[in-house]
Amino acid sequence: MTYHDSCYLGRANDIYEAPRKVLETLDAELVEMKRCRSKGLCCGAGGAQMFKEEEKGEKRINIERSQEALETNASYIASTCPFCNTMITDGVKNAEQEANVKVLDIAEMVAQSIAPNHRKGNCELS
Numbered sequence: 001m002t003y004h005d006s007c008y009l010g011r012a013n014d015i016y017e018a019p020r021k022v023l024e025t026l027d028a029e030l031v032e033m034k035r036c037r038s039k040g041l042c043c044g045a046g047g048a049q050m051f052k053e054e055e056k057g058e059k060r061i062n063i064e065r066s067q068e069a070l071e072t073n074a075s076y077i078a079s080t081c082p083f084c085n086t087m088i089t090d091g092v093k094n095a096e097q098e099a100n101v102k103v104l105d106i107a108e109m110v111a112q113s114i115a116p117n118h119r120k121g122n123c124e125l126s
Contacts, residue, residue: 001028002074003106004065004088005040006081014038019080022106026113031072041065045083066091070101077103 003023009015016037023030035041044061066088069077077092079085082105089103 001076001078002031002033002069002072004079004084005036006084007042009080010040019106026109031074033068043084043087045087062087062091063094070095070097078106080106
């Protein structure tokens, strides 16, 4: 899996390691994107890209960030922000990779890992 650093936790509050420590408890291999932690790339929602018309440019910011996540070849893209999840999900759909890559909030991943069916030995994230 790969983790997208949300601007609110990361750049605004300097919280980078705590989400990664939670992901470590899920016993999954974490593959970092080329731009991560304090050098992470915004998904675009913090700049209101989710709510306004397109601006001139070569590529939407969420498409670029999603491509970076997809380049890791991770099966899961984790985040801690609902806006990031929406923007990254849209980027994954744009790349027609939604059947291969799931975008989930870390809270969803934790909940799935402790669900009753997982206690019976089925620990795979669904």
